[in-house]
Amino acid sequence: MAYVGILGHGTVGSGVVEVLMKNADSIQKRAGERIVVKRVLDLREFPELSYSGLFTKRFEDILEDPEIKVVAEMMGGLKPAYDFVSRAMEAGKHVVTSNKELVSTYGPELTQTAQRMGVRFMFEASVGGGIPIIRPLSQCLSANRVSEIQGILNGTTNYILTRMGNEGLDYHTVLADAQKLGYAEKDPTNDVEGFDSTRKIAILASIAFQKFIDYRQIDTEGITKIQMEDIEGAKAFGMNIKLIGSARMDESGEITARVSPCLVPHSYPLSGIFDVFNGVLVKGDAVGDVMFYGRGAGKLPTASAVVADIIDIVKKSDFKAPILPVETQDIVPDTEAASFFVRSAKPVEEVTAALGECDTAEFEGWTAYITQPMTEKALLQKGEGLALSMPIRVITEE
Amino acid sequence: MAYVGILGHGTVGSGVVEVLMKNADSIQKRAGERIVVKRVLDLREFPELSYSGLFTKRFEDILEDPEIKVVAEMMGGLKPAYDFVSRAMEAGKHVVTSNKELVSTYGPELTQTAQRMGVRFMFEASVGGGIPIIRPLSQCLSANRVSEIQGILNGTTNYILTRMGNEGLDYHTVLADAQKLGYAEKDPTNDVEGFDSTRKIAILASIAFQKFIDYRQIDTEGITKIQMEDIEGAKAFGMNIKLIGSARMDESGEITARVSPCLVPHSYPLSGIFDVFNGVLVKGDAVGDVMFYGRGAGKLPTASAVVADIIDIVKKSDFKAPILPVETQDIVPDTEAASFFVRSAKPVEEVTAALGECDTAEFEGWTAYITQPMTEKALLQKGEGLALSMPIRVITEE
Incomplete structure (x- = not known):
């Protein structure tokens, strides 16, 4: 029996409970153990639900329950999610979250806490809803x-x-x-x-x-x-x-x-x-x-990604390497040349004289252009006075 | 240091060695340990290769090497792959394979051997080349x-x-x-x-x-x-x-x-x-x-899937549940109705009188039809005498 505490019974949180209950048998087969929701934290009350007895308004009821080994956070936002998630890991509980604000803001800190406490911090549902993408990126594509x-x-x-x-x-x-x-x-x-x-x-x-x-x-x-x-x-x-x-x-x-x-x-x-x-x-x-x-979104797709992470933890796989790196790196400005799409009402000759050779498509009163590769800065300089529309980057196949 | 034995230095096998060598540093980071190719089994000789000294023609040189913990089989076919893979697992080595014949023919036996010996049997590369599909199916979608x-x-x-x-x-x-x-x-x-x-x-x-x-x-x-x-x-x-x-x-x-x-x-x-x-x-x-x-194929894509499995083993993740089930099940005949595409040179009235209401597209001398949902058997009965072309199933969105 693996007990889970649920933080937040909104769209995704209620979906997680639903998936865990509805597919309990097949999930048990995959996880090797029965997965049971023990407590659900929400400030609201849901007396009509079959599991209304599980609700609590006190986070400590989950934090201090030694039977709860996995905490799934679906509250969203940073407050109090960051605090709850940190304390849950400090208390030796694994954490699964669907919260992209949390992961993108505090990823390295939370990863370090997880490493230090020997627990896992997982967040498949934070990107792409139900699409398996975090795990394929970190596992299946690891040879690349x-x-x-x-x-x-x-x-x-x-x-x-x-x-x-x-x-x-x-x-x-x-x-x-x-x-x-x-x-x-x-x-x-x-x-x-x-x-x-x-x-x-x-x-x-x-x-x-x-x-x-x-x-x-x-x-x-x-x-x-x-x-x-x-x-x-x-x-x-x-x-x-x-x-x-x-x-x-x-x-x-x-x-x-x-x-x-x-x-x-x-x-x-x-x-x-x-x-x-x-x-x-x-x-x-x-x-x-x-x-x-x-x-990429929706109650059950996102919930299914959260539940997959919970199953993974219960199966005790993948303990060695954390998903996120702890080391940070500044990104650099993108100065690579690209083709751009722009529109202008000026005569084609005038525009191409300024921008250089372009693919063109003429419409009534204006023309659409796709430029040769150049930086956005160069384009804006060359295009001054042409009353160009906002340039839109063109993806070209290599 | 994790030592790997390679069985078969054909397209995929040589790709596996290439990926392991070229991306050695980033792979070490992911795996938590350096992964090193120790022996390569092939009947051919490759004197021009920088790693020509690793080649052997004797499977036993890999089987009996206690340092080799992972065997990657890229020979294809059932003989001698089945024998080699079984013996490797019996000797306590993990096995990774790209061999779909092997997996589709002996999957349950090999899974049982792996379970019994406490080793892993992995085959991400056997379907879809480099596309991560086996692992997402068994892990990420496990809640479904x-x-x-x-x-x-x-x-x-x-x-x-x-x-x-x-x-x-x-x-x-x-x-x-x-x-x-x-x-x-x-x-x-x-x-x-x-x-x-x-x-x-x-x-x-x-x-x-x-x-x-x-x-x-x-x-x-x-x-x-x-x-x-x-x-x-x-x-x-x-x-x-x-x-x-x-x-x-x-x-x-x-x-x-x-x-x-x-x-x-x-x-x-x-x-x-x-x-x-x-x-x-x-x-x-x-x-x-x-x-x-x-x-879905090709040297490096397929090799990258093999290497991902090797990394997974070195990381020692996911020991609990095997990927393949051991229990088998007979499939049943598909009697569900589907729409079918057929062609006929007979007059449209004659065809639709026999087949029932259809979407039609007329060409010179013949007409294309998409039928209402029915079984293929029913279609063939109704279509007798209409000199129908081979029926092709139509996928419809639910």
Whole structure:
């Protein structure tokens, strides 16, 4: 019998309890032991639930229960999650979390605490919802030097961009609809400005490159400035616009990372990821391109990732190496040249005289351009006076 | 220092040595210990190699070396691989293999030997080349009841179907070209008749459903009978033809499995997998659809999966539960109704009078049909006398 304490009975937390109860038999088979929810911490009460007797409002009821060996934190945010998680590990309990704020902010400290106490700190659910990505990155791809990770890491923005592309609706119309449908929050800032993706790419890059990188150093641009013309223009070149989080480590060990909208060619693996789905493309020196795809959010998908971590702990596997590195590394500014997509109402000759040779697609009253590779800074200098639209990076296949 | 013995220095075996040497430092970091190739078994000689001194023609040099704790088998085939692998485990050595014949034929026996001897038997590279799929299935998705797996599991056939679709070339022309390019073997039977996919779906289904299923029970149909008209007809309905291996477990625990060409709608995740790439779609009750994508074959991709298994063993993770079940289960005939694609030169009225309501696409001299769901047997009965083309299953999204 392995007893688990649940912190937070919101969407994901209640999903974890549901999955643990519904699939108890098959989970027991995988884990080698029965996994039982012993206490659930929440300030609210749920008298109608069959397991309402398990609820408590005191964290200490979990912390001080010697039978509880695993604590699963699904409260979100830093306070009091950081405090609870630290104290749980200090008390010798393993911790599983779905909390990307926690992992991206306090990853190294929490990893050190786990190491010191001989317990595990796991967070498969913090990126990509139910998609197995943290563990494949740290285990299955361990034979590779990973050179780059690119991901569509946020379901809300991908849903908005998908509908803008398919239905020709503008950003604000689709956002309002997404909010109505529950795909976007009332205050959508965190998603649409790219901040959610930034934390996730920081976590993935830290695992892939084995240097902890600080999400606050990552250049981040969301989708709020994407115009219908950008989407139309991209289509004319056979591309989709996606919000991509990417991180790269060069031969010398320098790391760059960014989150920004990108034009993606139809033939590119990430291009086929629509609606609320997420996808993560990993480039390894041995394995080549590998992609993971699935629902990046939602109650049961995310819960299934939390439960997989719990099972892993109960199976007592993988004790030796922590998932996150403790050592941190500053990222460097990305000065690599890229092709950019821009629009301008100026005559084509004038634009190409300034920007150099471009692929062009003409529309009524304006033209879309894809430049030759250059830095964004060079583009902005060359483009002065052309009243260019916001440049959007183009992903090209090597 | 962890010493490894390599069995077979062919494409994959030499790739394993290359990856272990080239990425030695980063692998050491992941494994917690230096991993060193101590002996390589091959009947050939490679005097030009920097590590030519490691070669031996005697298996006993590896078997009887007490320093070698891990044996990696990349010889392929059953003889002498089965004998060598069994003896290695009997001698207390862990075994990693890329050999799908071995796993699909002797999986339960070898798993029992491993259990009895307290060693591990791992085979990530046996399915999907470098794509992490075995471990995600057995670990990350462990919280799920998997109801279905569908995969494009063979790169050769996917390459052939991709080129037939893109270039309008017939099967024999593309096959000849694929053989010239090294994407298909001189005797392509194993790939094009679907046998390779059958072994792979058997392995995946055994892990997902935790019942070992015998690949010899799986209905298998390859791509040799696919005509250009089938591909044109599929396109008219917005679909691609892919060779799909699939397995399903119903609520009562009965398992069905098959390998056959299928029409796949463009919006379906597996539809975007082209050329030599593989993809595996897993349907879990909690996680929903998850897909894994990457190169399903090739020296370094496959080698990277072998090396990941070796690292896992050196890290001493996951000892508790074996990957494969020991218990076997017969599969049952698939009697579930499906829509089918057929062609006929008979008048549309005559065909639909016999088959019932259909989606149709008319061509010069013939018509393509997609039927309502029915069993293949019912279709063949209804279609008697209509000179129907070979029926091809249609995958529909639920």
